[in-house]
Amino acid sequence: MCPASGWLVASPSMTRVYRPRRSCLAVPGSSSRFLDKAQGLPCDEVFLDLEDAVAPTAKIAARGNVIEALNSGEWGDKLRAVRVNDVTTAWAYRDVIDVVAGTAANLDVIVLPKVTDPSHVTWLDLLLTQVEKDLGQPVGRIGIEAQIEDASGLAAVDAIAAASARLEALVFGPADFMASLGMRSLKVGAQPAGYAGDAFHYPLMRILVAARSHGLQAIDGPHARIADLDGLAQVTSSVAALGYDGKWVVHPGQIETVNEAFTPGAEEYERAELILETYQYHTAQEQRGAAVLDGEMIDEATSKLALATAVKGRAAGLVRTRRPDQPSTPQPVSASTSPSVSDSPDSSA
Secondary structure, three states, X not given: OOOOOOEOOOOOOOOOOEOOOOEEEEXXXXXXXXXXXXXXXXXXXXXXXXXXXXXXXXXXXXXXXXXXXXXXXXXXXXXXXXXXOOOOOOOHHHHHHHHHHHHOOOOOEEEEOOOOOHHHHHXXXXXXXXXXXXXXOOOOOOXXXXXXXXXXXXXXXXXXXXXXXXXXXXXXXXXXXHHHXXXXXXXXXXXXXXXXOOOOHHHHHHHHHHHHHOOOEEEEOOOOOOOOHHHHHHHHHHHHHHOOOEEEEOOHHHHHHHHHHOOOOHHHHHHHHHHHHHHHHHHHHOOOOOEEEOOEEEOHHHHHHHXXXXXXXXXXXXXXXXXXXXXXXXXXXXXXXXXXXXXXOOOOO
């Protein structure tokens, strides 16, 4: 099912247009074959990689491949992103200048890896602004996703999340993060042997809180064990339940599992829309702050919870099948004419 952009928020703290990122597919910029194949895959975002997936000797050629793919490819509704090299390298500034100048309007987002300080994001924002002005493009059109990949980045994540109005998402990078902390594991994203708890709950939650406090999406990193779809489903369902918006995928075979985990179930989506519609009816028509829907009290807090589910469902293309019964002719508003709602808790007053 093709996702649709345009809904304003996925949570009350988000004010940007919500563009779905359930599955974010990594594609090496050095492989023309993979760049061609990625165009027909059902991921929400595709990021063409100039960083870790490309050998140092292939970096410059990969830039040309990426520019050609973005300009000539059929990407449909996908978000089109490029991961440049990090700011400490000799390739970063030319990655940004060449790719943005070479792709014009065919690029949506720059993914900036190994962000350890807000100045990294500020640098990219300034450079993008200069290139956009030089090209005569709208300033600020190209967004930024910042990867938090080590202890320094996590320690500064709140300042990083506030560093630019271009920021759209924070992305957790588990491999470098594990290395920076010295975790005892050789499997990316796997719990370190001998540790009884969840070693990733703290960084995941801290990134999520920083993202939401600044109106950003939160994206989990990849599950490197490609054939382990059961394990992928488990970890993806966990971060989706926590509140994350999506996850990186490194193989086409992972896309369906990840999309499913980040798409609300039909009943959950239906319930969320009913809550929003019923709450709107009661606040606007009956001037009440609370109501009862199918035996459960709903109020402003309930509507905020429902909003997150409803917007993700809409973005995933889900369609409603049930609506509250509305009065067919004008009549005095009462509990009996409210949409599928019993009397509100304060009706006896």
